[in-house]
Amino acid sequence: MTVNDLISSGIFELVNEGDQPEAEIEKLFCCDLLSIAMSRAPSGCAWVTVMGNMNTLAVASLCDAACIILAEGVRLDDVASVKAVQQGITVFRTDLPIFEAAIAVWDRLHA
Amino acid sequence: MDDAIQLKYTVSPEDFTRAGEASGDLKKVLKQIGVSPEAIRRVSIAMYEGEINMVIHANGGEITVYVTPSQVKMILQDSGPGIPDVEKAMQAGWSTASANIRSLGFGAGMGLPNMKKYTDDLQIETVLGVGTTVTMIVNF
């Protein structure tokens, strides 16, 4: 499943479409602590988190995450919104809890 | 280090809007010169953790990076408070980060352990009230 496929599925609200919509979503990763995410997030992952600040974007970009999914109704703050556009990172948001958001992607990955 | 590329970055204190910029730039440079994704990943982790520590614990500072075809050497210099007990600071889970900093997602106490784990060499020189210099080497 590509980032584009996840966009068209419409299961999450699209906050920013990044510059690599063709990137393959290979794995799922859930974590809110940045230095754990930094060392553990696999490249090409869809990263589900409740941290909507610009450090999340910096880590996603350094880890080559395929996209970020903000769960629990979290929104990107203003600075982070600008950064997402600048860095070309795809960001979704949803009111679902982290686990349910991740499962929704998992089901599509393994459909 | 004769044929080394030298890169210099200034890290501003408490400025989270720019935190991670030096790491991002270094990653771009390494990609351009064809360093393997695995080595880039290790450098990115170490550099980002060091850069963020300068922002949240040490009022910013200066980073100098030397890149050769076989290694990256990162020297992170700050004039912050210094680290009273380096051994303790190196322990996974040890953190003095404030509630405010923790609410941003930092403070797991995993930064220094990550820097140790993903580099081939890590040296910390620190003097209380004077500052800290962290030197890290990643071989390709």
Ligand SMILES: Nc1ncnc2c1ncn2[C@@H]1O[C@H](COP(=O)(O)OP(=O)(O)OP(=O)(O)O)[C@@H](O)[C@H]1O
């Ligand atoms: N450059 C520095 N100057 C002064 N103190 C530092 C510096 N770097 C680290 N420390 C001290 O060492 C502790 C451990 O650092 P470490 O990076 O492992 O964890 P952290 O920054 O608190 O949390 P995390 O990196 O997981 O977000 C810090 O909480 C801080 O007290």
Ligand SMILES: [Mg+2]
């Ligand atoms: Mg740290």
